[in-house]
Amino acid sequence: MNARRTLLLALGGLVLAIGLTFLLDPYRNYQLAIAAAYLCATAGLTVLVGLSGQLSLGHAALMAAGGYGYALTSQALTSAGVGGLPRFLAATVAAVVAAGVLGLLLGLAGARLHGPYLAGLTLTLVVAVPAVAASVGALQGDRGVQTQFEGVPGPLKALIALEQWQAWVALAVAAVAVTGLALVRDGRTGLRMRAVRDDEVAAALAGIAPARVKVLAFVVSSVTAGLGGAVLTFVTQSVSPGAYTVSLSLLLLVAVVVGGLGSLLGAALGAVLLVLLPWLVGTVTDALPLPSQVTQRLDGTLPLLVFGLLLIVLVAGAPGGLAGALTAARARRRTRRRPPAPGPSAARLVPAATTRPGELREPVRTPTEG
Amino acid sequence: MSQLRTLPTRRHQRRTAGTLVALVTIVPLAACSTPAASPGVDEETITIGTHTPLTGPAAAGYSSISAAASAYFDYLNDNGGIHGRSIEYVVKDDAYNPATTQTVVRELVQEDEVLAVVNGLGTPTHSAVLDYLNENEVPDLFVASGSPSWDQPETYPWTFAYNADYITEGKVLAHHAQQTYDDAVYCVLGQDDDFGTDFTVGLTTVLDELATTQTYSVSNQDVTAQIGAMQAAGCTVNFLATVNGFTALALGTAAKMGYRAQWLSSSSGGDYPTLVGYLGEDVGPALLEGFVSTNYLPFSADDPWVELFQKVNDEYNDGAPFTGNTVFGMSVAYTFAEALARAGEDPTRESLVEALESGEVVGNGIVPLEFGKDSRRSFGGVGITVVSGGVQDYVGEVYTTDTGDGDVVVYDGEAVALENDGIPQS
Numbered sequence: 009m010n011a012r013r014t015l016l017l018a019l020g021g022l023v024l025a026i027g028l029t030f031l032l033d034p035y036r037n038y039q040l041a042i043a044a045a046y047l048c049a050t051a052g053l054t055v056l057v058g059l060s061g062q063l064s065l066g067h068a069a070l071m072a073a074g075g076y077g078y079a080l081t082s083q084a085l086t087s088a089g090v091g092g093l094p095r096f097l098a099a100t101v102a103a104v105v106a107a108g109v110l111g112l113l114l115g116l117a118g119a120r121l122h123g124p125y126l127a128g129l130t131l132t133l134v135v136a137v138p139a140v141a142a143s144v145g146a147l148q149g150d151r152g153v154q155t156q157f158e159g160v161p162g163p164l165k166a167l168i169a170l171e172q173w174q175a176w177v178a179l180a181v182a183a184v185a186v187t188g189l190a191l192v193r194d195g196r197t198g199l200r201m202r203a204v205r206d207d208e209v210a211a212a213l214a215g216i217a218p219a220r221v222k223v224l225a226f227v228v229s230s231v232t233a234g235l236g237g238a239v240l241t242f243v244t245q246s247v248s249p250g251a252y253t254v255s256l257s258l259l260l261l262v263a264v265v266v267g268g269l270g271s272l273l274g275a276a277l278g279a280v281l282l283v284l285l286p287w288l289v290g291t292v293t294d295a296l297p298l299p300s301q302v303t304q305r306l307d308g309t310l311p312l313l314v315f316g317l318l319l320i321v322l323v324a325g326a327p328g329g330l331a332g333a334l335t336a337a338r339a340r341r342r343t344r345r346r347p348p349a350p351g352p353s354a355a356r357l358v359p360a361a362t363t364r365p366g367e368l369r370e371p372v373r374t375p376t377e378g
Numbered sequence: 379m380s381q382l383r384t385l386p387t388r389r390h391q392r393r394t395a396g397t398l399v400a401l402v403t404i405v406p407l408a409a410c411s412t413p414a415a416s417p418g419v420d421e422e423t424i425t426i427g428t429h430t431p432l433t434g435p436a437a438a439g440y441s442s443i444s445a446a447a448s449a450y451f452d453y454l455n456d457n458g459g460i461h462g463r464s465i466e467y468v469v470k471d472d473a474y475n476p477a478t479t480q481t482v483v484r485e486l487v488q489e490d491e492v493l494a495v496v497n498g499l500g501t502p503t504h505s506a507v508l509d510y511l512n513e514n515e516v517p518d519l520f521v522a523s524g525s526p527s528w529d530q531p532e533t534y535p536w537t538f539a540y541n542a543d544y545i546t547e548g549k550v551l552a553h554h555a556q557q558t559y560d561d562a563v564y565c566v567l568g569q570d571d572d573f574g575t576d577f578t579v580g581l582t583t584v585l586d587e588l589a590t591t592q593t594y595s596v597s598n599q600d601v602t603a604q605i606g607a608m609q610a611a612g613c614t615v616n617f618l619a620t621v622n623g624f625t626a627l628a629l630g631t632a633a634k635m636g637y638r639a640q641w642l643s644s645s646s647g648g649d650y651p652t653l654v655g656y657l658g659e660d661v662g663p664a665l666l667e668g669f670v671s672t673n674y675l676p677f678s679a680d681d682p683w684v685e686l687f688q689k690v691n692d693e694y695n696d697g698a699p700f701t702g703n704t705v706f707g708m709s710v711a712y713t714f715a716e717a718l719a720r721a722g723e724d725p726t727r728e729s730l731v732e733a734l735e736s737g738e739v740v741g742n743g744i745v746p747l748e749f750g751k752d753s754r755r756s757f758g759g760v761g762i763t764v765v766s767g768g769v770q771d772y773v774g775e776v777y778t779t780d781t782g783d784g785d786v787v788v789y790d791g792e793a794v795a796l797e798n799d800g801i802p803q804s
Contacts, residue, residue, distance in 0.1 A: 033488065034488050035484060035485065035488035035489050038484050038488070042481075138597075139597065142595055142597050143570075143595055143598075148571075149502075149570050149571050149595065150502050150570075150571060150595065150596055150597065151476070151501065151502035151505060151571050151572070152476060152502070152506075154505065154506075157509045157513065159513070170513070171484075171488075244477065244480045244506065245506075245509060245510075246476060246480070246505075246506050248475075248476045248477060248502065248506070249597075250474075250475035250476055250477055250478075251475065251476070251477030287485075309433065
């Protein structure tokens with residue numbers, strides 16, 4: 009029942025999102041596609057950090073693994089004469105495998121490490137991967153790997169623009185990734201992850217193998233990050249080391265925290281912020297009467313500053329992030345608007361109201377706490 | 379957590395259905411909207427844009443180019459513009475990161491609706507948007523890179539190169555070296571991408587053999603190993619396919635190691651004022667004495683073009699340091715204005731490309747531009763400059779050649795002369 013509802017919700021959401029693309033101009037659709045790609049990564053990261061309590065600063069590297077897996081397979085298939093949907097699917101599977109294997113290795117090492125040590129390991133990875141990619145000949149250095157241009161498929165060509173098509177593909181992949189994560193979260197694995205996060209010893213006493221759960225969490229999270237990398241490569245037709253730097257890794261984490269740790273809605277909000285914030289800040293600075301030299305200097309750096317400030321404000325004011333603040337506001341509004349009255353709808357609200365303290369009893373924990 | 383959510387109510391479902399109906403009705407309306415006939419052109423202005431590094435490690439060497447181009451456009455606008463329209467140059471920072479280039483170029487095309495992308499800088503960065511621009515039929519003019527990939531009129535009809543290509547530069551430098559140095563051991567240090575590879579192809583077309591071919595990666599700020607290998611191989615004449623920062627690094631490292639050799643650089647990394655900026659006023663001039671580089675733009679201090687550019691630089695660019703980048707940026711701006719002047723009273727993306735294909739746009743270089751129906755190649759030849767007594771200037775002949783195995787021949791024509799104070803007339 010629960011799983012079926014998640015699937016229906018995902019399908020409905022996807023149809024609605026695809027409908028939404030008709031209201032957007034090509035550039036917005038491009039931004040939507042990029043946000044969907046980031047969503048794959050942030051959703052995986054939020055489950056990893058929020059649910060299993062492992063901190064990863066290396067998700068950009070996992071995205072890069074997916075991106076290179078996608079690009080290299082796509083290139084090989086193009087020269088073998090394969091195109092269209094089979095090429096896309098095969099390349100996406102390659103992306104998932106590449107990121108999954110890297111995630112497995114990382115997870116195996118990570119299960120032995122705690123808090124800052126795991127963060128350090130993943131940070132090393134995200135520093136190393138672009139450097140390796142830049143110096144390995146087969147990966148074509150700083151320039152990166154280009155893939156064949158993939159236009160809108162024939163029958164749709166008259167109807168939609170390229171960016172809209174890319175947004176559709178990106179949304180579909182993101183929907184698969186997020187639905188998968190939601191199923192994991194709501195299922196038995198999710199419960200085990202939370203148990204391990206809260207108390208490893210207690211979880212082990214209850215018959216859970218903490219190491220196995222942690223590795224699994226890492227692999228699941230890596231696979232979705234890899235999907236994100238694949239989507240990004242599909243949209244931009246190229247993958248290069250410069251796209252997956254340490255700063256992207258950190259921004260992904262910031263987006264997850266700002267959105268609300270452990271919440272998939274929060275991951276979506278974070279991904280949208282990641283794309284929109286630089287653009288918004290750029291638009292504002294362009295509109296201000298500043299000399300062009302100053303504007304150009306602010307262009308690359310101001311969004312980071314705003315992101316940092318937002319992080320500080322949110323952590324201080326609403327530790328649950330945007331998603332947490334939204335849920336709290338909704339719950340407050342509901343209790344205020346409908347005073348407890350007899351009836352079927354009120355009966356359904358009661359559990360929601362009573363579980364709120366339960367939610368507070370289990371606050372979002374940062375992995376460094378244990 | 380999932381128990382927290384309420385099940386969708388009837389009301390919710392009805393509202394969702396309503397939204398869907400609204401979407402379905404809006405869809406055909408939105409799909410019908412068509413773009414304007416010629417983007418970037420209105421009654422008073424022409425909007426064009428570029429991507430260039432303004433932040434990040436590459437910014438130091440190149441950010442002055444777009445500033446110089448903007449200054450020249452301001453000069454043109456103050457003198458009536460082109461066909462009565464002023465030119466607005468939108469400069470977007472891509473930090474020399476191909477991923478960012480993708481975003482900013484889409485922004486230029488879709489948000490700012492530019493008529494053309496002019497002087498997009500860098501091989502790795504611009505390669506990332508080459509397909510996109512041609513797919514969308516946006517003129518992609520005067521790419522600031524010497525990669526031969528911009529000259530593919532069949533595949534990329536909307537793209538036009540600007541720098542003399544690296545193969546030509548390599549061939550001419552090699553030919554010059556053969557004429558000048560006896561019993562030399564030739565070696566090359568190149569960037570580990572198309573820049574280094576293409577330049578080396580040019581060198582080996584002319585020279586039989588290179589004693590060693592060294593490469594460096596932009597992300598690693600240390601070339602001690604490479605310079606050491608060149609010293610060990612006994613190289614006496616070293617070619618450089620390096621950007622300005624790495625030219626300075628190579629010369630500085632060699633000096634520290636007490637290794638003396640003759641250095642010959644591609645124009646992309648051979649700008650004397652910029653190199654002195656990197657090496658410092660105290661040792662720079664001494665290290666660079668006798669340094670050889672190619673160039674294809676006016677550079678001598680008494681050249682009328684240089685005098686004009688210097689004037690524009692003082693008046694419109696706050697008297698910024700006058701370097702090869704300044705000349706480069708202003709030359710690009712002039713060339714675009716020339717193309718625009720020949721593209722008719724009401725320019726479109728198509729008429730702009732037609733003007734360039736007509737071959738009437740010649741630019742302001744020491745050889746005229748070679749654009750035509752089946753050529754996207756800019757300069758077919760380059761001259762040789764040498765630093766002597768702290769002044770970099772042309773010496774000897776200007777050479778032309780092709781990108782294949784054709785001979786390097788002396789160019790007997792004239793440089794393009796300055797007319798009408800650098801304000802192109804139709």
